[in-house]
Amino acid sequence: MSSSILKSSSIKSQLIKTAKGTRDMLPDQMFIKDKVLSQIKDIFKLHGAVEIDTPVFERREVFQERYGEANKLVYNLDDQGGELLSMRYDLTVPFARFMATHNIQKIKRFQIGKVYRRDQPNQTSGRYREFYQCDYDMAGQYKPMVADAEVLKVFCQQLKNLDLKFKIKLNDRRLLDYAIIEKALCKQEQFNSICTSLDKLDKEPWESVKEELKLKGLDQDQIMKIKEFIDIQSESSVKTLEQLRYLYPNNKILDEIQLLIRYLEEMDCQENIQLDPSLARGLDYYTGMIFEAVLTGEERNLGIGSIAAGGRYDNLLGYFSKNQSIPSAGGSLGIERIFNILEDRHKKSKSIINNVDVIIGSMGEVESLQLMRLASFLWDNNIKADIIHEKIRFKDQIQQAISKGAKYMIVLGEDELKLNKVLIKNLNEKSQLALDFEKPQIIEFIKKGL
Known part of the structure; x- marks a missing residue:
C-alpha cells in the first residue's frame, strides 16, 4: 500500500473523530437524556422555579478570577472584532451577570445548558470538556437557612426521583474559615489554596494531602489542627454537631448549622444528608453552606465522582450588581455522570426507546x-x-x-x-x-x- 493512501486514510480517520472531551449522543442516549431532563424540570417547577438561559460565551472579564486555581480551565476564544470572549465554565457566574443586567433582586431559577472546561477528560467517570449542567438557585433575602434547606430538599428530591442511592455531604465554608484561620492560624491568603487541597480528600489519601499542605507552607502544628477538625466524622449529623460544639464551644456558625439540620428533619430529607467537616468545595465564591452528593449503592463502584454539588454564595451577585448584596444559595446536578449511570442501566434492561403505537x-x-x-x-x-x-x-x-x-x-x-x-x-x-x-x-x- 502506498504512503499517499496510508496518509489519506489517516486524515479521514482523524476527521471522523470527535474532539477530545466531547461525544456524540446516540438515539438510546438521547432518549434517556430527554426523559431525565423532563423529570428534572418538573421537580424544579414543583418549587415554583422559573427557567432562564444565558449565552454559551461571555465577555472574558465576566469569568476572570472567579474560579481560583480552576481559572486555567476556562476556554478563551480568539479575538474577533475587538471583544475578548470566553466559553462559560459554569452556569453560576453567568447567572450573576444575568441578575445585574436585568436588575433582578429576587428569583428562584433553574437553568439547563452546556458548559466548557479545559479539564482532563475521563469518559468512565463522566468528565468531559463539553457537558450539561442543571442548576437551581434561590437568590434574594430569606430567613436564615431557609433557602439553604430548600436547595438541599430539591436535590434530595431529584436524586430520589432518579432512583439513585446517595448521600449528601454537608459543611459550611465559614466553619472551614474558623478552623483554618482562627484556630490553625493560617494566613487568609492561604485559605482558598488550602481548601483546594482538602477538596482532594475524596480522591486522595490524607498523607498525599498532608504533603501538599506542607509544600504550601503550613507547619506541623497547623496541619494537625486542621486534621483534628476534619477528622470529626459520624453517620449522624446531630452527633457530628455535638463533637464540633465540644471542639469549638460558643460558635454561632454551629447554631445556624443546627437550625439547618432541624429544617432538613422537618422536610424528611435528613436521612440522606451527613454533616462532614472534611468537605471543602474548591470554588472561591462560596460563603456559607456547601454540599456534595455522592453515590452509596452498588453504582458507587462505577468510579463516578460527585453527582450534585453547590452551596451559598452571598457576594458573587453583588460583584456585578453595583455592590448590592444579593444573598444566594444553589447547586448543580452532575447530569453527565447521571446519564452514564442510567445508560448503563438501560443497556442491562434492554428496554425499547421511543416505542410506537x-x-x-x-x-x-x-x-x-x-x-x-x-x-x-x-x-x-x-x-x-x-x-x-x-x-x-x-x-x-x-x-x-x-x-x-x-x-x-x-x-x-x-x-x-x-x-x-x-x-x-x-x-x-x-x-x-x-x-x-x-x-x-x-x-x-x-x-x-x-
Whole structure:
C-alpha cells in the first residue's frame, strides 16, 4: 500500500473523530437524556422555579478570577472584532451577570445548558470538556437557612426521583474559615489554596494531602489542627454537631448549622444528608453552606465522582450588581455522570426507546401512497406510527413491529384492499380482526385499545 493512501486514510480517520472531551449522543442516549431532563424540570417547577438561559460565551472579564486555581480551565476564544470572549465554565457566574443586567433582586431559577472546561477528560467517570449542567438557585433575602434547606430538599428530591442511592455531604465554608484561620492560624491568603487541597480528600489519601499542605507552607502544628477538625466524622449529623460544639464551644456558625439540620428533619430529607467537616468545595465564591452528593449503592463502584454539588454564595451577585448584596444559595446536578449511570442501566434492561403505537405493514402489491395516506391520518390524530416500506416477509414485518414496541400492526393487503378492508393485529394479545377501511373507525378502535 502506498504512503499517499496510508496518509489519506489517516486524515479521514482523524476527521471522523470527535474532539477530545466531547461525544456524540446516540438515539438510546438521547432518549434517556430527554426523559431525565423532563423529570428534572418538573421537580424544579414543583418549587415554583422559573427557567432562564444565558449565552454559551461571555465577555472574558465576566469569568476572570472567579474560579481560583480552576481559572486555567476556562476556554478563551480568539479575538474577533475587538471583544475578548470566553466559553462559560459554569452556569453560576453567568447567572450573576444575568441578575445585574436585568436588575433582578429576587428569583428562584433553574437553568439547563452546556458548559466548557479545559479539564482532563475521563469518559468512565463522566468528565468531559463539553457537558450539561442543571442548576437551581434561590437568590434574594430569606430567613436564615431557609433557602439553604430548600436547595438541599430539591436535590434530595431529584436524586430520589432518579432512583439513585446517595448521600449528601454537608459543611459550611465559614466553619472551614474558623478552623483554618482562627484556630490553625493560617494566613487568609492561604485559605482558598488550602481548601483546594482538602477538596482532594475524596480522591486522595490524607498523607498525599498532608504533603501538599506542607509544600504550601503550613507547619506541623497547623496541619494537625486542621486534621483534628476534619477528622470529626459520624453517620449522624446531630452527633457530628455535638463533637464540633465540644471542639469549638460558643460558635454561632454551629447554631445556624443546627437550625439547618432541624429544617432538613422537618422536610424528611435528613436521612440522606451527613454533616462532614472534611468537605471543602474548591470554588472561591462560596460563603456559607456547601454540599456534595455522592453515590452509596452498588453504582458507587462505577468510579463516578460527585453527582450534585453547590452551596451559598452571598457576594458573587453583588460583584456585578453595583455592590448590592444579593444573598444566594444553589447547586448543580452532575447530569453527565447521571446519564452514564442510567445508560448503563438501560443497556442491562434492554428496554425499547421511543416505542410506537402502530406499525403499518403490507402484503402483496400495495402502493406506498396508500401506506403513507393511512400513516398521515394516524399522525394527525396523535397516534405514534411507523411504516415498513421494505418488501420483506410478513413474518419479518411482525418481528420488526415487536422490536419497535408497537401494540398494533395495521396490514394493508392486496386482496383485503379490493374488499375495502384492513387487517389489525393486536401484537400483545396475538389476536386480529378485519375492519372496513374507514379511517375514523380505525382511529376509534386504536385509541380505545391504547
